[in-house]
Amino acid sequence: MQNIPHIPVLYREVIATFENIQEGIIIDCTMGYGGHSSMLLDANPNIKLIAIDQDQTAIDFSRKRLEKYGKRVEIRKGRFSDVIKDVLHEFDAKEIKGLLADIGVSSLQLDQKERGFSYESENLDMRMDKDAPLSASQVVNEYAKAELEKILLEYGELRNYKKIAAEIVNNRPFTSAKELSETLKLHLPKGKKIHPATLLMQAIRIEVNDELGELKSLLKSIESAKLPNAKIAIISFHSLEDRIVKKTFAKWAKSCICPPEAIRCSCGNNHQLGKVITKKPIMVQSDELKENARSRSAKMRVFQMAVEE
Numbered sequence: 001m002q003n004i005p006h007i008p009v010l011y012r013e014v015i016a017t018f019e020n021i022q023e024g025i026i027i028d029c030t031m032g033y034g035g036h037s038s039m040l041l042d043a044n045p046n047i048k049l050i051a052i053d054q055d056q057t058a059i060d061f062s063r064k065r066l067e068k069y070g071k072r073v074e075i076r077k078g079r080f081s082d083v084i085k086d087v088l089h090e091f092d093a094k095e096i097k098g099l100l101a102d103i104g105v106s107s108l109q110l111d112q113k114e115r116g117f118s119y120e121s122e123n124l125d126m127r128m129d130k131d132a133p134l135s136a137s138q139v140v141n142e143y144a145k146a147e148l149e150k151i152l153l154e155y156g157e158l159r160n161y162k163k164i165a166a167e168i169v170n171n172r173p174f175t176s177a178k179e180l181s182e183t184l185k186l187h188l189p190k191g192k193k194i195h196p197a198t199l200l201m202q203a204i205r206i207e208v209n210d211e212l213g214e215l216k217s218l219l220k221s222i223e224s225a226k227l228p229n230a231k232i233a234i235i236s237f238h239s240l241e242d243r244i245v246k247k248t249f250a251k252w253a254k255s256c257i258c259p260p261e262a263i264r265c266s267c268g269n270n271h272q273l274g275k276v277i278t279k280k281p282i283m284v285q286s287d288e289l290k291e292n293a294r295s296r297s298a299k300m301r302v303f304q305m306a307v308e309e
């Protein structure tokens with residue numbers, strides 16, 4: 001038995017969302033260490049699972065973990081924004097019964113200091129895909145001050161983003177996340193629950209991996225494919241991501257897509273893709289929070305695509 005380095009978040013709620021699927025395909029866009037993937041395969045013995053990840057370490061681990069399911073699992077390496085297009089091209093949309101995305105980093109990515117995601121890391125990397133062209137070093141050492149300010153404000157929600165950006169520019173080059181967080185220590189927020197450098201690391205990580213761009217692109221592909229009768233579940237850990245999911249699902253649930261200022265409907269009033277199942281996001285229960293402190297900010301939203309007529 002392998003040691004499992006990541007506890008799947010909202011596991012009961014994910015299983016309940018995708019229960020009783022008799023046949024067809026579920027796509028796990030963020031396979032990670034295969035936690036949700038294996039639960040979905042166990043809970044739905046006749047489905048096939050397509051599991052995507054861009055991290056080779058996660059793929060190597062999960063290939064072994066999911067081996068026992070044989071041909072029921074297909075693992076694809078790449079960014080889900082790209083891979084999803086191929087999958088939707090290859091399979092009939094009607095075959096796809098569910099899609100899960102558990103956005104963000106895994107515990108192992110955070111814990112393996114050499115990956116650069118931790119404020120204690122001795123390097124500045126943070127790439128989920130080690131072959132990706134942009135690393136944290138380029139963001140920190142090469143981005144213009146205005147670009148850094150934007151990232152720190154939007155992705156890190158750091159109030160003194162201007163001061164932090166100025167300190168980065170004045171003190172660079174940096175060679176490690178440790179050096180960066182030590183140097184900026186005086187200017188970072190002193191939270192009770194999280195380390196002062198957590199939001200700074202989060203902001204840089206989101207930029208390096210284009211996490212918001214990835215999410216938007218995934219939602220766009222789902223919208224174009226329509227996926228009749230499928231359930232779409234997205235778990236996010238950042239308010240900006242949750243806002244994107246909430247707004248997109250609300251748009252999908254609308255029949256009329258005319259601009260609000262239009263006096264008369266001219267769009268055909270037939271654009272509704274389905275309905276939002278979660279009026280409010282699903283969050284972890286207290287027992288799960290005790291087991292897994294990192295799950296505290298997880299929010300899951302679920303959309304049910306309409307049955308094709």
Ligand SMILES: C[S@@+](CC[C@H](N)C(=O)[O-])C[C@H]1O[C@@H](n2cnc3c(N)ncnc32)[C@H](O)[C@@H]1O
Pocket residue numbers: 006007008009029030031032033034035036037052053054055058078079080081102103104105106107128214
């Ligand atoms: C939070 S973990 C998922 C954990 C997984 N649900 C489990 O139970 O083990 C997120 C995983 O998604 C991957 N990932 C994040 N964004 C991705 C993207 N845009 N394309 C492909 N993989 C991505 C990360 O490499 C990481 O392994």
